[in-house]
Amino acid sequence: MADLNKWTPSEVLEPIRRFLDGDLTMSSIRVEQFMDGSVLVVRAEVPGLEPEKDVDVSVADGMLHIKVEREEKSEHKSKTGYRSEFRYGSFSRSVSLPPGAREEDVTASYKDGVLEVRAPAPEQAPATGTRKIQIDHG
Template sequence: MSDLSKWTPSDMLEPVRRFLEGDLTLAPSIKIEQFQEGNTLVVRAEVPGIDPDTDVDVSVSEGMLNISVEREEKSEQKSKTGYRSEFRYGSATRSIALPAGAKEEDVTATYKDGVLEVRAPAPEVAPVETTKKIRIDRS
C-alpha cells in the first residue's frame, strides 16, 4: 500500500489532467480539422511530441484515409524527498473518407510544429450536362 502522505496536490490532479487531455478515454482519437481547398481535401491532425518517421502511419485503403499514431511519453521528477518516474503509452487512429476519384499516389503528408497535414487532391468534376428536351412531332 502506498503512503498517500508523500503525494503532492499535483499528484492527485494528474489523473484528472490526463482524462481532460483524452488519455483515459476508451477509444483514443486524434484531433483533426478537415476542409476543402479547391479540389483538395486537407486534413490537419494535432500530434505533438511524436517522431513522424517512426510514430505515425498514414495509409489509404478502400477510399479511406487512415492515420495511426503511437505515443510514448516519459517524465521524471527528482526532489529532496524522492524520485518519481512516469511512463505513458498509447495509440490512436482516425479514418476520413477521401473525395470521389482521389488517387492514392496523389496523397501527400507533411509534419511541422506538431501538426500532420495530409492533402488528397480529387480530379476535376466535369460540369453536369444540361438536359435538352426533344420536341415530339405528330405525323
Template sequence: MANIMRWGGADITEPFRRFLEGDMTSWLRVEEYRDAGSMVVKAEVPGIDPVKDVDIELVGNDLRINVRHEEKSEHKGKEGYRSEFRYGTFSRTVSLPGPVSEGDIRATYDDGILEVRIPLPEETGGTSSRKIPVSRTGATAGAGGSAAGQA
C-alpha cells in the same frame, strides 16, 4: 445503448457513435477542409516522431491515419522518485470524395500538427444539376396519361 445504435444506424454522427460505443480514447480528432483544389486533413499530435509513429494508408476511397503516442516522465527530488508513462494508438478513417492516386497525397508534420493534402479529383460535367423525371405506374396514373417520357 445497443438499441440506440441499431435504431440510429448510419444517421448517428461519428463522434457521437464512438461516444456511445465507448471508443473515444482511440479516436483521432481531425480538421477537414478544402483548399485550392485539395482536401486537407489536419490533426494535432504533439510529441511524436512522424517517421516512426505515423502510418497513413489509402484504402479504396478512404484515407486511414494511425498515430502511436508514447510519453514517459521521471521526477527525482528530495521527496523521492516518481515515474509516469502514457501510451496509446489513435486512428481515424476519412472518406475521400472520389478516387485519388497514392502518389499525389502529401503528408507533413510541423510543430505538432500532422497535415495530409489530397488533390481532389477533377469534376466531370461541371456542377450543373439535372432533374430526373418520375413516372407513375398502375391505375392511379389518371386520365391525363402517364408522366413517363416527359422531362
C-alpha cells in the same frame, strides 16, 4: 514508491488535470477536414511526436488511414521520493478519399504538432442542367 503524504499537491493533482484535459480518455485523433478547391485537406493534432517514428499515414481502398503510437515517460525525483510515469497509446483515424482521388497523389507534411494530408481529386464536370423526372403512379 514514495509515500503519498510526501508528494506535493501538484504531483498528486497532475493525473487528474490530464484526465480533465482529455489526455487519458482520447480514443481517436482530433482532425479537421475540408476541401481546398478539388483537394481534400485533413489536419490532425499530433503534438510532441516524431512523425518518422510515431506516425503512419496510408491509403487503401479509397480510405486515408492515420495511425499514431504515443509513448511518454517522465520521472520526478525529489528529496522526499521518486515517481515515474509511463503512458502508452495507439490512436487511429480513417477518412474517405474524394471520388477519383489517386492514392499515389496523396501527400503528408508535419509542422508544429499538426499533420497535414492533402489528397487531390480530379475536377468534377459541372452538371449540364437539371432534368425533371416524371413520377408514375398507378
